[in-house]
Amino acid sequence: MYKSKSVARKYVVSSALVASMAFSPALSEGVFAMADSDAVEQPDSSGSLETDALNKGDRGRDVTALQTELESLGYYTYNLDGLFGPITEDAVEDFQRDQGLQIDGIAGPETMEALSSAEASSEDSESVSVSQSEVVSIAKNLIGTPYVWGGTSPDGFDSSGFIQYVFNQAGVDLSRTERDMWKYDGEQIESPSIGDVVFFEGTYDVEGASHSGIYIGNNQIIHAGSDGVEISDLSYDYWQDHYLGVKSFK
Template sequence: MKRRLFLCTGLALMLTANTAFASPTLREGSQGHEVRVLQQALQTAGYKIKNADGVFGKDTERAVAEFQRDNKLKITGIVNNATWRALKNIPAKPSRDVDKNTTAEKKFPPAPNGKPILPVNKVSDVIKTAKSYMGTPYVFGGATPKGFDCSGYLQYVFQKHGIAIPRTTDEQYKLGLRTKNTKDLVPGDLVFFETYEKGASHCGIYLGKGEFIHASTSKGVRVDTLSNDYWKPRFLGGKHIVK
């Protein structure tokens, strides 16, 4: 049976210092957050990896080779640009907003692109909801409180307040009015980062005072600063969505 992978386009993957917007090449012996994200992705897709521990060992190499075989890529066991592209291009898993007392999926009209969508009187409630999931683990393709990826987290939080935003980071980047100046951001706006390739690939909700909340690959839902050494050089811009 062909395996399918549900991918969040908001993977926070490290750029190499001298290869702008290139996906990181991972192989046996590689370690770190990128490897952990890769392992979670492969596990979600049904490829057997004993532990998503951030260490690229023999079982990860085998799983990568199987993924490459299934997606008609050159079988090397090494994760290169072509393998990352194959991962990214597999459809994202739709999320569901499920109440404790019902399993029915709530449906709302899709939010329009290019204009503010969040009423100012809902901002504090949206932020309160976002913070209520602090510590929720990162799960590749996750879009429920059992585990979130970055865009699944945003979609879930906004859906709780009757606002249906897209599932993937690149589509979420089409919302609101673009601003590159962080001074123009207000609490409730969205922030985007350019991590493993050109364009929006990670996202969060701006909290004010230079802080944003997001689903990080290493520690799950948490608050970070835009001035952070990792996030500052990767900041792509904000989208003003508060009206």
């Protein structure tokens, strides 16, 4: 008799639990919806982006994936910290500008699609990318070298001597002066990619190209200026006023 009461008591409890679940669909749906939401927010194992848009102030693995893609294309050169701050926003805007997209600093669907396409194109030309990366690496290792008029070695460079030396180390022979590089070497292109050379005119009293720098992404160049080999921002009025064009020496 005692045993049967125990069984009945267990049955009542179990029935109550089933009833509460049956009459509380909103609660159970909310739990599963939350689980589904967590799953969607996670990037896939490849690290690709799985969100509609990333904005300034966002953080997490999706932002890290965005920074990684921008870095691979030369637009982001800082820590992969997963924080969508001013530096990441600037990199997105630079990419949008080069791609002819709306410049709003937001990594929306069009920007992400363009990133994927640009990265795929970069992978298709891997041998070129390696060469461009080598040029930038050689140039960066020379930062701080003093400016010397007529200089063509790590003891001191003038602007064209620096360009000639870097490309010679990468296996590309160039003319000695910027004027001749601009007239005779490489191929003139519309806009710079990493490893291309940006030319300027009128920086001193000489006809034609008079200065140049190696484009390293993020609207920056490495060049031999009056203070030695350094990185400069192309957005400064001085460079804009003297801009001549871009050549690729692949």
